[in-house]
C-alpha cells in the first residue's frame with residue numbers, strides 16, 4: 001500500500017473512533033508537489049481530526065500515512081516535522097505579551113538543527129510580515145499574527161504544509177492576499193499544501209483539487225467546479241450544516 005505516482009504526501013484508508021463513535025472512516029487523500037488540495041466539509045465532518053492523524057498527534061485506528069514514499073504512520077510529531085511536515089492550528093495561540101522577535105526565537109530553538117536569525121528574517125520576508133520585532137504579538141492584527149505563525153513554519157523549508165482554516169477571521173482582501181501567498185509558495189518551492197476550509201466558495205479560488213468529507217467519509221474528490229455542483233456535496237452542506 002502506498003500513494004499514487006507523483007504524490008508527495010497523504011493517507012490511505014484512515015479511520016479513527018472516539019468512545020466507540022467512528023469519526024473517520026476509510027479516508028484516503030494525497031497531494032502532489034506544488035499542488036493545493038482543499039479539504040472541505042461541514043462542521044464536525046472530521047477535517048481537523050484527519051490533520052491530527054496526518055501530523056501524528058492522534059494515532060489512527062486504521063490506515064497509513066506516507067511522506068515521500070515512506071510509511072510514517074508510527075512516527076512521532078517531531079519526527080514528521082523533521083522530515084518536512086508543517087501544520088497550523090485552527091485556533092492558533094500566540095503568546096500575547098511575547099514580542100514578535102521572541103516568537104521567532106522560540107520557533108528557531110524548537111527546531112533541530114537550530115535556526116539562525118537570518119532564517120527567521122527569511123521567513124518573515126516569505127510571508128511579507130512587516131511589523132517591528134519588538135512589538136508584543138498580542139497587538140498584531142489577526143492577519144499579521146497568522147503571517148507570523150506561517151513565517152515560523154516556512155523558515156524550516158517544509159515539503160508539505162497543512163493549514164487548518166487559515167482564512168477564518170480574515171476580511172476578503174486579506175483572504176485574497178493569503179491565497180496569493182500560499183499559491184506563490186506552492187509554486188516556488190514545490191510545496192504540497194492541504195488546506196482546510198469549511199466554506200465551499202472560498203476554495204474555488206485557490207484549490208487545484210478538492211476533497212469533501214461528510215460525517216467522516218469522503219463524499220467527493222476532484223476539480224472544485226465539478227465537486228461543488230455534486231448533489232451529494234450540496235446536500236451535505238444544506239441539510240447537515242444549516243448555519244454552519
Ligand SMILES: Nc1ncnc2c1ncn2[C@@H]1O[C@H](COP(=O)(O)OP(=O)(O)OP(=O)(O)O)[C@@H](O)[C@H]1O
Nearest residue numbers: 018023041042043044045046047048049050090198
Ligand atoms: N479528541 C477527541 N475526543 C473525542 N471526540 C473528538 C475528538 N476530536 C474530535 N472529536 C469529534 O470528532 C468529530 C469531528 O471533529 P473535527 O474537529 O475533526 O471536525 P471538523 O471537520 O474539523 O469540524 P470544524 O469545521 O467544526 O472545525 C466531532 O464530533 C468531534 O467532537
Ligand SMILES: [Mg+2]
Nearest residue numbers: 047048049090
Ligand atoms: Mg476543524
